[in-house]
Amino acid sequence: MWWVLWLTVAVLLGVAEFFTLTLALGLLAAGALVAAVAAGLGASVPIQVLAFAITGGVGLVAVRPVAKRHLALPPPSRDGSDALIGRSALVTREVSATGGLVHLSGEDWSARPYDEDLVIPPGVRVDVLQIDGATALVHPREALPDPRTTEG
Structure with a gap:
């Protein structure tokens, strides 16, 4: 035993x-x-x-x-377009499901909203959540104003 x-x-x-x-x-x-x-x-x-x-x-x-x-190895560093995930960008042309433009890391990138139903107007700060080819999938940092309640 x-x-x-x-x-x-x-x-x-x-x-x-x-x-x-x-x-x-x-x-x-x-x-x-x-x-x-x-x-x-x-x-x-x-x-x-x-x-x-x-x-x-x-x-x-x-x-x-x-x-x-x-x-003890350091964590792998992200490079290329993967390094852009998590960065902040500025919408320069309205971002909707059909496309748009953001200024990201000194360059203009085509962009779509991460949430397909969103329309993000120019001037809004967004976070890059994913890169799909040459398109950044973005989400606004702050809640967007409701277009039905804004005066215009």
């Missing part, structure tokens, strides 16, 4: 890894699983301990540094 003991150790180390996020305890849990398999196959206790030590040691020495390096 040594395999039950090793399985219990693996579960406890896995739970501890869940709370600490060190990666070391998770690799030791994998070693305990290997020892549990060895015990299940009828290996002697010294062989089980050796399987645990070798698996855990290799994990800590070989796998952990590589994993930590990947965790």
